[in-house]
Amino acid sequence: MLLAIDTSAGSSVAVVTLGGEVLAERSSDDPMRHAEVIGTLIAGCLDDAGIEVAALTGLVAGMGPGPFTGLRIGIAAARSFGIGAGLPVHPVVSHDAIALDAYRSGSAAPDATLLVVTDARRRERYWTSYAGLDAAGLPVRVQGPALAKPDDLPTSESVRLDALVVPAGALGQVAAALLATDGAFAGEEPLYLRSPDVTMSAGAKRVTA
Amino acid sequence: MNRAEPLVLGIETSCDETGIGIVRGHRLLANTIASSMDEHARYGGVVPEVAARAHLEALEPTLTAALAEAGIALADLDAVAVTSGPGLSGALMVGVGAAKALAVSLGKPLYAVNHLVGHVGADVLDSEDGTIEYPTIALLVSGGHTSLLLVRDLVSDVELLGETIDDAAGEAFDKVARILGLPYPGGPQIDRAAVGGDPKAIRFPRGLSLPKDMERHRYDFSFSGLKTAVARWVEAKQDAGEPVPVADVAASFREAVVDVLVSKAVKACTELGVPRLLLGGGVIANARLREVAAERTASAGIELRIPPLQLCTDNGAMIAALAAQLISAGHEPSSLDFGADSTLPVTEIQVH
Ligand SMILES: [Zn+2]
Numbered sequence: 001m002l003l004a005i006d007t008s009a010g011s012s013v014a015v016v017t018l019g020g021e022v023l024a025e026r027s028s029d030d031p032m033r034h035a036e037v038i039g040t041l042i043a044g045c046l047d048d049a050g051i052e053v054a055a056l057t058g059l060v061a062g063m064g065p066g067p068f069t070g071l072r073i074g075i076a077a078a079r080s081f082g083i084g085a086g087l088p089v090h091p092v093v094s095h096d097a098i099a100l101d102a103y104r105s106g107s108a109a110p111d112a113t114l115l116v117v118t119d120a121r122r123r124e125r126y127w128t129s130y131a132g133l134d135a136a137g138l139p140v141r142v143q144g145p146a147l148a149k150p151d152d153l154p155t156s157e158s159v160r161l162d163a164l165v166v167p168a169g170a171l172g173q174v175a176a177a178l179l180a181t182d183g184a185f186a187g188e189e190p191l192y193l194r195s196p197d198v199t200m201s202a203g204a205k206r207v208t209a
Numbered sequence: 210m211n212r213a214e215p216l217v218l219g220i221e222t223s224c225d226e227t228g229i230g231i232v233r234g235h236r237l238l239a240n241t242i243a244s245s246m247d248e249h250a251r252y253g254g255v256v257p258e259v260a261a262r263a264h265l266e267a268l269e270p271t272l273t274a275a276l277a278e279a280g281i282a283l284a285d286l287d288a289v290a291v292t293s294g295p296g297l298s299g300a301l302m303v304g305v306g307a308a309k310a311l312a313v314s315l316g317k318p319l320y321a322v323n324h325l326v327g328h329v330g331a332d333v334l335d336s337e338d339g340t341i342e343y344p345t346i347a348l349l350v351s352g353g354h355t356s357l358l359l360v361r362d363l364v365s366d367v368e369l370l371g372e373t374i375d376d377a378a379g380e381a382f383d384k385v386a387r388i389l390g391l392p393y394p395g396g397p398q399i400d401r402a403a404v405g406g407d408p409k410a411i412r413f414p415r416g417l418s419l420p421k422d423m424e425r426h427r428y429d430f431s432f433s434g435l436k437t438a439v440a441r442w443v444e445a446k447q448d449a450g451e452p453v454p455v456a457d458v459a460a461s462f463r464e465a466v467v468d469v470l471v472s473k474a475v476k477a478c479t480e481l482g483v484p485r486l487l488l489g490g491g492v493i494a495n496a497r498l499r500e501v502a503a504e505r506t507a508s509a510g511i512e513l514r515i516p517p518l519q520l521c522t523d524n525g526a527m528i529a530a531l532a533a534q535l536i537s538a539g540h541e542p543s544s545l546d547f548g549a550d551s552t553l554p555v556t557e558i559q560v561h
Contacts, residue, residue: 005310007306033548034302034306035301035302035305035306035548035549036546036547036548037546038306038309038310039309039310039312039313039319039545039546040545040546042309042310042313043313043545046313053313053314053315053316068258068261068262068299069261069298069299069302072261072262072264072265072299072302072303072306073302073303073305073306074306075265076264076265076268076303076304076306076307076310077306077307077309077310078310079268079269079307080268080269080272080306080307080308080310080311080314081310081311081313081314082314083269083272083273083283083311083314084283084310084311084312084313084314084315085314190262190265192262196256196258196259196262197256197258198252198256198258198259199252204384204387204388204440206440206444207437207440207441207444208440208441208444208445208448
């Protein structure tokens with residue numbers, strides 16, 4: 001049983017079986033209150049699923065892409081929950097969850113090309129393109145995740161999906177499928193896709209004219 | 210929950226140190242700190258986003274190291290504690306998210322506490338019997354804050370007497386180091402440069418110390434004017450084609466900072482009839498500050514308390530210690546709904 005957490009867009013938490021069944025899912029689409037809601041979402045989801053922490057076998061962390069501040073909170077939560085429960089943390093590309101959800105729900109045909117788009121703030125978007133589901137039922141990533149101005153997004157995909165929340169249930173399903181097929185998880189680094197805002201110190205400025 | 214001697218793990222991420230501390234009542238079991246200071250060096254000051262990213266990276270290893278050092282199992286904890294504010298909001302949020310998830314994973318209560326009051330809480334770890342004598346004045350000085358507090362009771366009655374109205378004292382050290390062409394962090398660099406310098410060579414201004422300021426800003430601090438005065442002085446020398454006496458400038462600047470910090474703290478003690486002064490914050494590492502504080506408190510008959518440096522800089526042990534005191538005093542845990550509050554007032558010792 002997996003506890004999946006994603007705060008790359010809004011905040012979403014789910015309990016998913018290793019067979020890919022979503023037992024509980026709770027989300028908040030508020031893009032500013034990740035730190036406030038994360039604890040209640042986790043506790044509430046475990047309650048909804050009617051399971052104890054001891055029944056879990058792993059954590060799933062949505063690694064983004066996502067704007068810095070929010071993205072980290074879910075990853076930090078997944079990692080510290082993992083330490084508390086003595087469980088591994090499986091990193092997953094957050095857009096893969098949106099894509100899986102789209103293919104499974106029929107918003108995109110299983111063989112359609114799909115463009116997943118999320119808000120990157122600062123008038124930019126994160127995007128990833130997909131080419132349907134593979135034999136394991138996992139979305140096939142073609143390009144991305146990447147960052148672009150809205151006007152520069154790819155247009156050749158047959159379906160475009162702009163998402164506000166990454167459904168943690170689908171994130172857990174991606175992880176369950178990867179575990180079942182020994183697939184490759186995402187890296188340990190959060191997918192900020194942007195460097196921190198910094199100004200290099202140019203030495204002291206004159207104060208006298 | 211063991212309220213007499215609670216075993217508490219504290220998480221601190223308000224600035225550039227990722228601190229995990231573990232205490233049992235007033236006894237320190239572990240105090241592990243990972244600092245991202247080196248990553249900020251080339252920018253000349255703490256970059257909030259760089260600090261926040263570093264917290265996420267340091268979280269797991271620091272937590273694991275603290276548990277190993279304390280030799281306890283997470284299941285034995287009575288509570289988890291975390292800094293809710295004040296501090297850099299993006300940095301604070303990493304700790305808040307981690308603490309909530311840890312508490313839920315363990316089924317343990319969570320205490321969200323005030324960073325500045327945490328600095329005062331560090332003192333219980335440094336005392337024989339875990340008690341702080343009240344009232345006490347606390348002078349908390351770092352790169353992020355410069356505050357003077359009146360503590361009547363650690364868990365129920367803390368008052369802000371004054372704070373900096375512009376730069377924190379630690380920032381002033383960083384900025385003046387830059388003026389003198391010295392690297393970041395400025396505190397130890399200024400100290401090194403000041404060796405052999407004459408602290409009385411240049412009379413730099415003492416911020417908010419004139420009679421007119423003392424009415425409105427009796428216990429407040431200001432370091433931005435001092436920084437500008439140093440810059441002007443150095444530029445005048447350079448413009449005149451004369452060498453800058455770096456040791457004298459460093460010593461005189463440091464003396465101005467130390468003088469105003471200690472003067473106002475001692476003034477608060479005498480005016481409010483409080484015979485105790487506690488120091489906290491990273492700038493306490495400055496030997497000259499400790500020396501002047503020791504001299505002036507001694508001559509004013511004030512007891513001076515300075516926790517060991519590892520408990521003065523930002524750390525998780527002080528957060529755990531404050532939570533342990535709250536627990537022992539019967540305070541109930543925080544909810545799971547609090548957030549990071551970058552401007553949390555000191556009167557909010559615990560956030561619910
Ligand atoms: Zn501090």
